Amino acid sequence: MIKVLLFANLRDIAGASQIELPLGNMVQVRDLLADLVSHVPGELIEALSDESAMVSVNQKYAGWDAPLFDGDEVGILPPVSGG
Amino acid sequence: MIKVLLFANLRDIAGASQIELPLGNMVQVRDLLADLVSHVPGELIEALSDESAMVSVNQKYAGWDAPLFDGDEVGILPPVSGG
Amino acid sequence: MIDVVICEQDFDVGEQYAQVCALAPRAGAVVFFVGLVRDLYDSHDSSETIEFLELEHYPGMTESLCQEIIDQARQRFPFDLARVIHRVGKIHASEQIVMVAVASRHRDNAFQAAQFIMDYLKTRATFWKKEVGVKGEQWLGRKESDLSASLRWENNSTELK
């Protein structure tokens, strides 16, 4: 399984802070993002592309081509606004 | 009279923190500095030229061509080292 | 002393300063930056006031990122000690939200490192801020001014010596 964490406005839109997806045929982060479409509201997908969210794999920033393995924790991160 | 104030190492060399000089024919700060020679140890003059001391007239930085008037307070200021 | 603290509780700047000085006895320069919640909406060009911010973060990842930022700052501007405290949860207008402290031998490194840490923290650390007030709730995006402040460190030619 892949544990997907959603934060801030993305979590509000999705209505969930955490989604579990089977690894299935997913090889890279981009596969996961494509797969997410079938599990979350369409607005989330829009927000994702609009806001150029970043992605983390196991709590490190990762590109869309980063490899995925069973048990990975993937964060979908809206633009940060701390400080 | 002109009140001349000396600070830090210049005061130590001169052995005095304050010297009163009659205005006499002094017109500019440079005249005062020339006149000082006859009132203070030669080492002070050396220190003055070596260390490129600054001068103030009535508590404002002034050039050697600044005019002098009776009652002025002139500071002979070694390079500063605060903070 | 822990370099990075993410917590809900407020912090005492005087106490933090005393701790930093005690732990960096050779320091000649200490710089403290404290960020406070402004009472106006950042998200609107308005004079409406906010009531509070709601701050969340990605536990674990945030702490690592802040530590990484401190380590990067140390490589560029060597210092004796740096500390970051960042609050999360509900923070009201004019309350403290973040503190960056740097103690170093000379002042230039302390100033530069503190700025570097703040700029990177603003654009890289996984915090999210929601404004709540008379105009309702709104998640904030990353600000252009923070992005460009952060980018200046990538371009050595414009870097202050």
Place this chain on the structure above:
Amino acid sequence: MIDVVICEQDFDVGEQYAQVCALAPRAGAVVFFVGLVRDLYDSHDSSETIEFLELEHYPGMTESLCQEIIDQARQRFPFDLARVIHRVGKIHASEQIVMVAVASRHRDNAFQAAQFIMDYLKTRATFWKKEVGVKGEQWLGRKESDLSASLRWENNSTELK
């Protein structure tokens, strides 16, 4: 609140911070710089330790100069409030010697103004410092690094935005 204080007594950073925040309630950013007496001679390339500094100044002129420096900083980097405290007299190793505090709406001005004030204070304000320790007494001259730090503000092309 008086902008400039020259005094023999030590100051309490926590107390100063609380005062600054109380007097600048709209500030979103507060920067504190504190300079401490390092325990090594600045005047020798040595590892010998100093016992204390003896600081003197030109009463009246120093206060005006510090106020002028604050006013210049305010024109370049608008802020809500700035304060300078500079001690004189005998100051021992690791004691506080100077504090510059700036509170402003945004962090960039607070950082820039605090640095500007420190750089100008170092090169323009009428303070003189004597090191006293195992190597005897020695008046310090102006440091090259302070001069160049101060000169960068004259050259707009290298100025951080």
